[in-house]
Amino acid sequence: MKTKSMMDIALANDEYYFTGLWSTLMSLLASTPDASNLRIHVIDTGIEDASWERLSIAVAKHPSPPTLLRKVFPPDELDKIRVPGQRYPITKLFLPELLECDRVLYLDSDLLIFRNVCELQAVDLSGYACAAVINEDAGTLDFDLSQKQFQRLNLDPKSNYFNAGLLYMNLAYWRSNDLTNKCLNYMKAHTYRLAEQSAINAVMTDEILPLDKNWNRLANFLTPAEVASPSFIIHYTSHKPWLLHSDSPVMILWRKFTHDTKFSIEPPQDKQSVFDRFNSLIFLRGFAYGLAAVYYACLQKKSEADGYAYAFTYWMMYFSDRENRARDHAIARAKILNTPYAPNWLSGSEEGSITTTPVPGLSTIGKSFIKGERLGVLLRDRGRSRNFIAKSIQVRKEAQLKAFVDGKKQLRVASAKSDIAISMTSWAPRARTLPLVLLSILEQKLAPLTVYVWLAPEDEVMIKAEHKEFFEGYGVEFHVTEDIIPHKKWLPVLELGRKEPFVIIDDDTYYPKDWFSSLVAEAVQYPENILAHRCHRILVDNDHQLLPYDQWQKDVRYDGKASNYIFPTGCGGVMIQPDAIGEDFRRRDLIDKLCPIADDVWLKAAYLQSGFKCRKSHYSFPCLDYPGTQESGLAVKNVDQGANDQQLKDVFDYFDLKLD
Numbered sequence: 166m167k168t169k170s171m172m173d174i175a176l177a178n179d180e181y182y183f184t185g186l187w188s189t190l191m192s193l194l195a196s197t198p199d200a201s202n203l204r205i206h207v208i209d210t211g212i213e214d215a216s217w218e219r220l221s222i223a224v225a226k227h228p229s230p231p232t233l234l235r236k237v238f239p240p241d242e243l244d245k246i247r248v249p250g251q252r253y254p255i256t257k258l259f260l261p262e263l264l265e266c267d268r269v270l271y272l273d274s275d276l277l278i279f280r281n282v283c284e285l286q287a288v289d290l291s292g293y294a295c296a297a298v299i300n301e302d303a304g305t306l307d308f309d310l311s312q313k314q315f316q317r318l319n320l321d322p323k324s325n326y327f328n329a330g331l332l333y334m335n336l337a338y339w340r341s342n343d344l345t346n347k348c349l350n351y352m353k354a355h356t357y358r359l360a361e362q363s364a365i366n367a368v369m370t371d372e373i374l375p376l377d378k379n380w381n382r383l384a385n386f387l388t389p390a391e392v393a394s395p396s397f398i399i400h401y402t403s404h405k406p407w408l409l410h411s412d413s414p415v416m417i418l419w420r421k422f423t424h425d426t427k428f429s430i431e432p433p434q435d436k437q438s439v440f441d442r443f444n445s446l447i448f449l450r451g452f453a454y455g456l457a458a459v460y461y462a463c464l465q466k467k468s469e470a471d472g473y474a475y476a477f478t479y480w481m482m483y484f485s486d487r488e489n490r491a492r493d494h495a496i497a498r499a500k501i502l503n504t505p506y507a508p509n510w511l512s513g514s515e516e517g518s519i520t521t522t523p524v525p526g527l528s529t530i531g532k533s534f535i536k537g538e539r540l541g542v543l544l545r546d547r548g549r550s551r552n553f554i555a556k557s558i559q560v561r562k563e564a565q566l567k568a569f570v571d572g573k574k575q576l577r578v579a580s581a582k583s584d585i586a587i588s589m590t591s592w593a594p595r596a597r598t599l600p601l602v603l604l605s606i607l608e609q610k611l612a613p614l615t616v617y618v619w620l621a622p623e624d625e626v627m628i629k630a631e632h633k634e635f636f637e638g639y640g641v642e643f644h645v646t647e648d649i650i651p652h653k654k655w656l657p658v659l660e661l662g663r664k665e666p667f668v669i670i671d672d673d674t675y676y677p678k679d680w681f682s683s684l685v686a687e688a689v690q691y692p693e694n695i696l697a698h699r700c701h702r703i704l705v706d707n708d709h710q711l712l713p714y715d716q717w718q719k720d721v722r723y724d725g726k727a728s729n730y731i732f733p734t735g736c737g738g739v740m741i742q743p744d745a746i747g748e749d750f751r752r753r754d755l756i757d758k759l760c761p762i763a764d765d766v767w768l769k770a771a772y773l774q775s776g777f778k779c780r781k782s783h784y785s786f787p788c789l790d791y792p793g794t795q796e797s798g799l800a801v802k803n804v805d806q807g808a809n810d811q812q813l814k815d816v817f818d819y820f821d822l823k824l825d
Contacts, residue, residue, distance in 0.1 A: 170202060170286065171202050171203070171204050171232075172202055172203055172204070172268075172270065172282070172283055172285075172286055173204050173206065173264065173266040173268060173269040173270065174193070174203055174204070174205045174206065174231075174269070174270050174272065174282070175205075175206045175207075175208060175257070175260055175264065175269045175270070175271045175272070176189065176190065176205070176206070176207050176208065176271075176272050176273075176274055177207075177208035177210060177238070177254065177256035177257065177271075177274070178207060178208070178209065178210065178212055178274050179209075179210045179211035179212060179240075180211050180212055180213050180216060181211075182274045182275075183212060183213075183216045184407040184423070184428070185274040185275045185401075185405065185407065186207070186212075186220070186274040187220065187223075187423070187426070187428050188277060188419065188422060188423045188426070188428070189272060189273070189274050189275070189276045189277070189278065190205070190220065190224070191223065191422075191423075191426045191428075191508070191511065192276070192277045192278040192279065192422060193205075193272070193278045193282065194224065194227050194231070194508065195278075195506070195508040195511075196278050196279055196280055196281050196282070197231075197281055197282065197283060198229075198281070199229050200227050200229050200230060200231040201229040201230065201231060202231075202283070203231035203232070203283075204231065204232045204234065204266075205224075205231050205232065205233050205234065206234050206236055206263075206264060206269070207220075207233070207234065207235050207236070208236055208238050208256045208259075208260075208263065209235055209236065209237045209238060210238050210240050210256060211240055212235075217235060220233075221233060223426075223511060226510045226511065227508075227510050228509075228510055236263060238256055238259070238263070242259075254273060254329070254360060254361060254362075255360060255361050257271045257329070257332065257334075257361060258345050258348050258349065258361055258364075259345060260334060260336060260339075261334075261336045261339040261340045261344075261345055262340075262345065264336060266336060267335070267336050267337040268290065268333070268334065268335060268336065268337075269333075269334050269336055270282055270285060270331070270332070270333050270334070271331070271332040271333075271334055272330070272331055273329075273330040273331070273400065275330070275400065275401040275402070275405060276330065276331070276381075276398055276399065276400055276401070277395070277398070277399040277401075277418065277419055277422060278398050279395040279396055279397060279398065279399070280379065280380070280396060280397055280398055285333050285376075285380070288333060288374070288376070290333065290335040290338070290374065292338075292372075293335055293338065293372055293373065293374040294334070294335055294338050294339060294342070294344055294369045294372040294373060295332045295333055295334045295335060295339075295365075295369070295372075295373055295374070296332070296333040296373065296374040296375070296376050297327040297328060297329065297331065297332050297333070297373055297374075297375070297376060297381070298327065298328055298331065298375070298376045298377070298378050298380050298381035299325050299326065299327055299328075299375055299378070300326050300327060300328040300383075301328070301378065301382065301383040301386045302328075302383065302402075303326065304325060304326055305322065305323045305324060305325065305326050306320060306321070306322050306323070306324045306325075306326050306366060306367075306370065307322040307323065308326050309326060309359055309362070309363050309366065310322070310363065310366070310367060311356075314355055314367065318367055320367065320370055321370075324370045324371075325370075325373070325375060326366050327362075327365070327366055327373050327375075328362070328381050328383070328400065328402075329359075329361060329362040329365050329366075330381055330400045330402070331376075331380055331381045331398060331400070332365075333376070338372075344368060344369065347368045348361060348364035348365060348368050349364075351363075351364040351367055351368055352364050355367070378397075379396070379397035379398070380397070380398055381398055381400050382397050382398060382399055382400060383400050383402050383403075384399055384400060384401045384402065384403070384404075384415045384416075385402070385403050385415075387399065387415055388493070389414045389493040389494050389496065389497035390493065390497065392414040392415045392418055392497055392501070393414065393496070393497040393500040393501055394500075395418070399415065399418070399419075401415075401419065404416070406419035406420060407419075407423075412494070412498070413494065414494055414497035414498055414501055417498055417501055417502070418501050421501055421502060421504075421506060422506040425505060425506040425507035425511075426506070426507050426508070426511050427507070427511060451476075451477055452477075454473045454474075454476040454477040455473075455474075455477040457469075457473040457477075458470050458471075458473035458474040458476075458477055461473060462474075491610075493581075495679070495682060495683070495686065496611075496682060496685070496686035497686075499683060499686035499687045499690075499783065500686060500687075500689065500690055502783070503687055503690045503691075503725075503783075504690065552792055554789060555675065555789045555790065555791055555792055556792050558675050558789065558791075559598070559601060559791050559792065562601040562604055562605065562675075563601065565604065566600055566601065566604050566632075569604075569635065570631050570632065570635050576607060576608070576639070577608075578607055578608075578612055578639060579609060579610050579611055579612045580612075581610075581611050581612065582611075582612045582613075582614065583611050583612065583613055583614055583681070583682075583685050584614050584665065585613055585614055585665070585666060585667060585668060585685050585688075585740075586613055586614045586615045586616070586617060586658070586663070586665075586667040586668070587606060587613045587615075587616045587617070587667065587668045587669075587670060587681070588616075588617040588619070588654050588655060588657075588658045588667055588668070588669050588670075589602070589616070589617070589618055589619070589654050589669065589670050589671070589672050590618070590619045590620070590651065590653035590654040590672065591618065591620065591624070591627070591672040592620075592621065592624050592627070593623075593624050593627045595627075595672050595673060596627040596628070597791075598672065598673055598791040599618070599627070599628070599672050600628075600629075600632045600636070601675070601791065602670070602671075602672050602673070602674065602675075602676070603616065603618070603636050603641060605675055605676040605677075605678075606670075606676060606681070607636075607639050607641075608678055609676070609678055609679075609680065609681040609682065610678050610679055610681075610682050611681050611682035611685060613668070613681060615640050615641075615642055616636075616640065616641045616642065617642050617644060617657070617658060618641060618642065618643045618644065619644050619645075619646050619653040619654060619657050620643065620644070620645055620646070620653075621645070621646070621647070621648035621653070622645055622648070623648075624648075625643075625645050628643065644657065647753075649753060649756060649757070649761075650761060650762050651735075651762060651763070651764040652756055652761075652764050652767065654669045654670075654735070654764065655669050655741060655746075655764065655768065656751060656753070656756075658741075659743055659746065659751060660751075663743065664743050665743070666688065666692075666740055666741060666742050666743070667740075667741050667743075668681070668684060668685075668738050668739065668740055668741065669735055669738070669739050669741055669764075670735065670736075670738050671735045671736040671790075673736070673790045673791055674736045674737075674788055674789065674790055674791075675789045675790075675791070676738070676786075677786050679784075680698070680738060680784070680786060681738070683698075683782065683783070683784040684696065684698060684738050684740060684782060684784065685740075687782045687783060687784070688740040688782075691727065691780055692742065693742075693777065693778075694727045694742075694777060694778050694779060694780040695733055695739065695740065695741070695742060695745060695772050695777050695778070695779045695780065696739075696740045696779075696780050696782055697731075697733030697734065697737055697738065697739040697740070697779065697780075697781065697782065698737035698738050698781075698782050698784050698785070698786065699720060699733070699734045699736055699737025699738075699781075699785075699788055700720075700721055700731050700732055700733050700734060700737075700779065700781040701717045701718060701719050701720065701721060701731075701732040701734060702717060702718035702721045702730055702731060702732065703717055703729075703730045703731075703732050703824065704716060704717050704718060704730075705824065709824075709825075711810075711813060711814075711817070713810050714809040714810050714813065717732070720788075721781055722781070722785070723781050723782065723783050723785070724781065726780070727778035727779065727780040728778055728779065728780075729773060729778055729779070729824045729825070730824060731778070731779035731780060731781055732765070732769055732779065733765065733768070733769070733779050734765055735764065735765055736788045736790070737786070737788055739768075741768075742777060744775065744777075745771060745772050745775045745777035746768070746771045746775070747771060747774055747775050749774075749820075750767065750768075750770070750771035750774070755819075759812065759815045759816050759819055760812040760815065760816050761812075762808060762812070763808065763809055763812045766809060766812050766813055766816060767812075767816065770816045770817065770820060770822055773820075773822045773823075773824070774820055774822065
């Protein structure tokens with residue numbers, strides 16, 4: 166029987182950094198399917214016994230727990246070494262004498278690990294002191310060391326510069342070459358910026374093996390899309406997420422992971438909003454660089470002028486692109502907050518229970534995702550208020566549309582484009598509001614791939630020529646199709662052969678600018694579910710028979726669960742998964758026979774038959790319908806006159822559908 170190869174891991178910590186140690190260690194174990202071959206050494210420079218007990222209990226719950234060892238390192242030993250910032254990372258220099266193994270993976274306590282570190286055992290360290298990742302901040306020695314240090318140490322300033330937050334160390338090599346004392350002597354003789362990292366790079370410049378960058382990615386250099394789907398190790402170098410509240414995705418990822426592992430975290434006192442602060446200063450900074458570029462150009466100092474011109478271009482582009490960055494951040498935050506990170510063996514843990522203090526950014530995606538819920542609650546049962554606000558929006562949108570069509574104003578369409586199409590239908594009584602709905606779609610922060618508008622032959626003339634020309638200029642496609650009433654909004658898209666998801670909407674609703682981006686952002690997380698912004702909850706009696714539609718729970722709030730009892734409604738927007746609609750549900754004869762005027766009912770039945778559960782999104786908005794549209798809508802027959810109940814019965818009976 167082959168003996169399992171043990172991998173030694175070392176972390177060093179004091180109580181001040183215990184929160185970081187917890188998340189680093191839990192993410193390490195969550196990314197290691199079989200942790201039984203890990204021997205984890207925690208070098209204790211001041212951890213409280215209660216904290217250690219909590220950590221030990223959590224680690225022991227792993228289905229294949231590692232060996233966890235605590236080795237106390239006297240803090241007064243660190244007092245002898247003057248270093249800037251936290252002292253605990255210095256202990257990595259003492260690992261050759263503290264540990265008996267020949268190889269060890271050292272980890273800082275400000276990492277989130279989304280990669281199996283056991284893969285590093287395949288790295289050959291023969292002839293090297295350690296393996297590490299070239300620093301993303303700046304990858305050469307002149308980032309940290311001075312010109313005098315280069316000369317004194319006979320170093321090439323353009324040699325690789327490594328980040329010491331993750332080191333796969335060859336301890337046998339360190340011992341035989343006395344590298345610990347060499348690093349300590351360097352630190353006594355030189356001024357330095359980054360403590361032991363400076364010493365390691367100066368002393369071992371040719372003895373460090375470069376690793377792939379995904380073993381140590383600096384948080385500040387990650388794009389929102391990368392953060393939303395991490396498959397690497399994240400290093401929080403600049404700001405510690407337990408000390409700073411920031412709404413950037415990478416900071417929210419840390420808080421979400423820590424929250425999911427049932428560790429008590431208090432909201433940080435220091436706050437920083439990525440987009441709400443310093444926008445004006447960014448513009449002024451760029452403007453100042455532009456003036457400097459002109460000044461040096463006049464003095465014929467080309468290198469200085471070119472440098473400031475580059476800085477001017479960078480900051481102006483950074484300022485002008487702020488809306489796209491905000492959209493990317495919102496999409497990433499939505500994905501992060503809808504991803505469960507707690508390992509199964511921790512999800513039910515009572516150790517380190519969550520604080521009752523709300524954790525910013527975890528209960529909601531952000532202001533733009535909850536503002537509609539408050540307004541919706543306010544307006545839900547206030548007809549006069551709803552009508553007043555809807556009428557005000559209608560007057561404003563009509564004025565905007567006229568200005569755009571007349572060429573007096575230019576419509577600004579989002580540069581960021583989704584691969585998701587939007588589909589809708591309309592009819593003659595909605596001739597006034599259809600253009601307003603289309604305008605609100607074109608004004609979305611995330612542009613759809615295209616917008617389909619399906620019209621019956623007799624309704625083709627409802628679109629004014631100037632409106633049709635205007636909207637077609639922005640990618641809206643008007644199609645004439647057989648009149649299958651509300652089913653025109655979805656069935657013709659499938660008959661085009663489209664296999665990708667698409668969104669269906671109603672033609673009487675005002676859609677806020679962040680409506681589409683929030684739907685897309687959340688839907689990509691749940692391709693096996695039908696996601697909608699507005700949903701009802703189906704209720705049944707004691708015999709498990711459907712209660713009448715008007716007794717269902719309407720406009721439910723987000724609860725984070727997918728269910729067969731969730732009933733999506735078109736006015737909020739529904740992400741249609743084509744695979745959820747079987748061939749029988751694409752038959753026009755069956756639609757006409759069983760459910761001719763209730764597309765929501767028919768599609769819900771299709772989801773039940775195909776096994777797709779439905780899910781209410783985080784996002785809420787009041788679904789304001791334009792005044793006068795409901796009098797001519799299908800809601801009169803379906804809801805007020807009970808047609809939904811008859812169609813529900815007919816469809817459920819025909820397909821023998823069950824909710825459970």
